[in-house]
Amino acid sequence: MMIVRPVRLEDLDRVFELATAANYGLTSLPRDREMLRRRVRESMHSFQKQAERPGGELYVFVMEDLDTHVVVGTSCVVSKVGGFQPFWAYRIETCVHKCDTLGIRKDISTLKLVREHSGPSEIGGLFLGREYRKHGNGRLLSLFRFLFMAESPERFEPTVIAEMRGVVESNGISPFWEAIGRHFFDIDYPSADLLSVMDKRFIADLMPTCPIYIPLLPQSAQEVIGKVHQRTEPALKMLLDEGFDYTGMIDIFEGGPVISCPLAEIRIVNESRSAEVEAIASGAVETLPCIIARFGEDFRACAGDVALGEASGVIVPPEAAAALDIREGDRVRFAPLRPSGRRPENPT
Secondary structure (H helix, E strand, O other): OEEEEEOOHHHHHHHHHHHHHOOOOOOOOOOOHHHHHHHHHHHHHHHHOOOOOOOOOEEEEEEEEOOOOEEEEEEEEEOOOEEEEEEEEEEEEEEEEEEOOOOEEEEEEEEEEEEEEEOOEEEEEEEEOHHHOOOOHHHHHHHHHHHHHHHOHHHOOOEEEEEOOOOOOOOOOOHHHHHOHHHHHOOOHHHHHHHHHHOOHHHHHHOOOOOEEHHHOOHHHHOOOOOOOHHHHHHHHHHHHOOOEEEEEEOOOOOOEEEEEEHHHOHHHHHOEEEEEEEEOOOOOOOOEEEEEEOOOOOEEEEEEOEEOOOOOEEEOHHHHHHHOOOOOOEEEEEEOOOOOOOOOOOO
16 A cells, blocks of 8 residues: 655655666756755655745655555655746747748747746656556656645645656756757756756856747757656646646756646646545445545545545545544545546535
8 A cells, every 4th residue: 555645854765765766857856865855854844834825845745655664756846936046947939030022931939048036836856666657656646746735725826837857868968958058057967957956046147048049959959848758758648637738938957848737727626625534434435546635743645445425524445544544533635536527526
């Protein structure tokens, strides 16, 4: 049985192992032990705060295999990007060049650097160990975050973005970075990616602010603009199915797409419901698979069936109840694991 819970300091060794296995391109999962330690401590502090509005808090979660007590994956949420370290991206725009004398009109695509100091919420850091990429674990590890956000919307911005990992080769080479960033920063892509987690001021100091004409870039760079890493394709499809859409912006380092969706319009947020546990079933519950989350001091989420009770509560199977450590009378938030095409009853 898999659960998702907040990261703890004792998870650091395993999280570092996952970070080193994640290859390149996952900025929110840096391959640096001390940096990860700081992120774990920051996350623990964020959970302890009684935040009434988003202030850039970082929430890091891990997926744990309850049978082996091994951490097998990670994901995170940032309540608000920007602030003292702004959110940077390239916006793809069209520049019109026209000559009436020659009867020529050219619509040229350009990259315009944009800087956002008061940005949206962001999800990221999704990585799952290779041997666990089955049985819907990746879907649980990604989508549970929206239940967490739906339960406390005051902690987050009205819009959520995701910077999808772009095309980076196994040796750390990014065709997009080699075509642009390398010329201005004189460092390789992995170094720039790691540095951006620690301090983004170098971007303002060195990144060119004038529009970049895409047709002037090498073909290898043009081909990866707005494209995702092969391993990121399932995650992109899942988020698009949840209501996310392309923003016309890309990451400034490897050119991966930035997608977004209003928090209230995310499918799993819209379909989620809060209810009291009316009963713990004695056996299996025959209904649609859901993501179920308990809140309070010990947040946990898992996948499991949920049935509507005779009153206004819900019935959960014993395995899910044990995994979440819930009893009759406890309150949970749940939503269909996959788009169902219908809204659950008993809205709150």
